[in-house]
Amino acid sequence: MSIKKPQREYFLDSIRAYLMLLGIPFHMSLIYSGHQWAVNSAEPSSWLTLFNDFIHAFRMQVFFVISGYFSYMLYLRYQPQRWLKVRVERVGIPMLTAIPLLTLPQFFLLKSWTPAIGDWNHFGLYEKYNALVWHLVSHLWFLLVLVILTTLGIVLFKILRDGGKKQTTKTDYSELNWRKLTLSFIGFALIWGSIRRLVFIFQPALLTDGLFNFAVMQTLFYLPFFMLGAMAWKHPAIKALFLKFNPWTLVGSTGAFIAYLLNQRYSTGEGWLYEIDTVITLLMGLWMVNVVFTLGHKLLNSHSPRITYLVNASLFIYLVHHPLTLLYGIFITPAISNNTLGFFVGLAFVFGIAFVLYEIHLRIPLLRFLFSGKPPQAAKSPQQANS
Structure with a gap:
């Protein structure tokens, strides 16, 4: 087991922090978009709808690649049980803290001031439970998925670490390319889509169950990104592939985003909206790994006290921004008629208070x-880097 502490990956720290902080403009633009949310402006903004769609189409896929990368790095540093304890504490404690301190008050805010919850007094027992799951987990879903992926990592990372030891020739993935990666992700998208379609046919009620969606469907969706990040740590050839810009990934990402917009606007949930969306967002997320990593490596790969501060602050800022955004949307958005002005005032409001x-x-x-x-x-210090 390796115990050598590697050189800090400054660009990955930066990307991770910025992706986390993008949650604020994402939710703020959601208020002004054409998508129905808990709070919406009187009239939607075309450019903010497009901006919101772009962030949503790739952000978390790239985030989970980085999470898998750092998770496997730490797995090699600790004994497996120690690693599991440390990682679950780092993710699980903030999630459990945020539920009573943030999302529960947020639930009562939504119940009292918006129609998002529905007619609570006429809900049955299961309906109340399910509404609580959806709204208490809310924007904490990625922490729940990380806890589950980390738990699965005890087995998956052991296989990754020990794989090939009994083989006479070890795979170094030097022949891996974007075409092969793309085909493998298309294959996974077809598997995920088939699972969802079978659930839709035989147990459609599960698709409206919050816990099933977060714990099962979301975990399955992000599993290949998480493991791809871990493999990038183990196999330098994969990391090198991510860091060498390929213009076709940019072309592919652009085409995938156009397809994403068309699917969102012209498909229906009863049809193949979600299955098509899975193929598109899996591929866009994969290709955007190359785009984001190469830009980050070129522009952000240096130590900066400001970036260190943002890395340390990003999780807390993300956790508190959602109720702040809803407060802004409920009480201030109606007073600002210009959507663009409201969006930027909202960013200043949420970032400043957060x-x-x-x-x-x-x-x-x-x-x-x-x-x-x-x-x-x-x-010990707000300037100490977050592992």
Whole structure:
């Protein structure tokens, strides 16, 4: 087992932080988009709808590649049981903290001030349970998926680490290319789509169940990205492929985004909307790994105290931004008639308050532990890099 601590991957830290922080413009633009949300402006904005769609089409796929990369790196550094404990604490404690402190108050906010919850008083027991799951997990879904993927990683990473030991020739993936990766992801998309279609045919009620969607369907969707990131750590040829710009990935991403827009506007949920969406977003996410990694490696691969601060702050900012965005949408959006102005005022409102709250929480050891999952002695300074 390797215990050597590698050189810091500054560009991956930066990308991870920026992808996390993109959650704020994503949800703020959702208010002003043509998509129905808990809160919407009086009239939708075309450019903010397009902007929202673009962020949604690739952001989390790239994020899970980076998560898999760093997770496998840490897996090699610790004993497996120690690794599982550390990773689940880092992800699970902030998730469990955010439910009573953030998403539960948010639930009552939505129930009282928006029609998002529905007629709660007339819900049956299961309907109330399911509504609570959808709204309490809410934007915390990716933390739940990370906990599940981390747990699965005990087995999957062991196979990845030990694979090939009994073979006379080891695969180094030097012959891997974007065509082969694309075909493999198309194959996975067909498997995922087939699973969803079978559920739709035989147990359609499951597709409206919050826990099933988050714990099963979302986990399955992001599993190949998570494992691809882990493989990029183990096999330098895969990482090199990601870091060498291929113009066809940019062309493919552009075409996939156009297909994504057309599918969202002209397909229906009863038809093949979700299955087509899976093929498109899996491929766009894969190709955008190359686009984002090459740009990040070129522009962001250096140490910066500002980036270190953002890396440390990004999870907390993401956790608190959602109720702040809803507060802005409910009480301030109606007072600003211009959508573009409202969007940028909203960004200033949410970012400003979120960073103030982040600085306050740094000075309260209990909150710092609850929102980072680190013991007090492991979170000594806001300038200390996040592992």
